[in-house]
Amino acid sequence: MLSYLFVVIILGGLIAVHELGHLLVAKLCRIPIAEFSIGFGPKLIGRRWGETTYRISAVPLGGYVLPALDEQGFRERPATRRILFALGGPFANVVAAFAGLLALGVVEFGLSAVNAAVFATTQLWTSLQQLAFALSTLFVDPSQISGIVGIVAIGGAQFGSTAAGLLSFSVLINLNLAVLNLLPLPPLDGGRILFCLLEKVYRPLARMQTPVTLLGWAFVLALMVYATIQDVGRIATGMFA
Incomplete structure (x- = not known):
């Protein structure tokens, strides 16, 4: 059970890394941020520094960065800053x-700093290619989709018993978070970038962002429910063992 707990902690931490990336770029681009939260739901602890309230919320697997602007005010920011x-x-x-x-190259394989950098670069590029191919197959066979339940089950069973395994799991999840969020589907990051580009082509298209984003949320939530049902079925049949 301890291995599954480690996987949950790592998963929550990597989502926090994702949100922290948004926060740091917002500060660099002078986009005012009202709230930065690790987790969703009721606030556990929080503190305000400057214009931003930083908080840890009750549901750990998630997070958000909330600009201190309404939708119209945010769209009035330069497109380059919004894309960044x-x-x-x-x-x-x-x-x-x-x-x-x-870290894997140095600690697990005993590589020098230079060789570890070469190893990391090569593995990063190979992993991104494999992930892109795997994503393309999901459109053909959506039964392979896994949600949070499946990720924790796979991580705990296959990666959670050693430090090297957990490190490999963190690499895999980081790359999944990066690539999945760049898909051109609102409300994902890629969807926001898509609308920034579309409004450059024809500005009235920006008005469609809110309704399309709501449809995107509905699709994402339906996909999460479908993935969870799939995961529970796999656990029941021992497929993750």
Whole structure:
């Protein structure tokens, strides 16, 4: 059971890394942030520094960065800054994945710093290619989709028994968070970037962002329910063992 707890902690931490990436880029781009939360739901602890309230919430597997602007005010920010803000989270996950691969190279394989950097770069590129191919197959066979339940089950069973395994798991999850969030589907980061580009082509298209985002949320929630049902079925039949 301890291995599953480690997996949950790592998963929550990597989501926090993603949100922290958004926060840091927002600060650099001078986008005011009202609230930064690790987790969702009721506040456990929180403190305000400057214009931003930092909080830890009750549900650990999630988080958000809330700009101190309404939708119209946010859209009035330069498109370049909004795109950078959206890229901040995926970029943070890629950097964290690279750091994890560096650590694996040095600690697990005894590589020098230079060789570890080469190893990390090569593995990062190979893993991104494999992940892109795996994503393309999901459209053909959606039964392979897994949600949070499946990720924890797989992580605990296959990666959670050793430090090297947990490090490999963190690399895999970081890359998944980066790539999945860059899909051009609102409300994901890739969807926000898509609308920033579309409004450059034809500005009235920006008005469609809110209704399309609501539809996107409905699709994502339905997909999460479907994935959870799939995961529970796999656990019941011992497929994750």
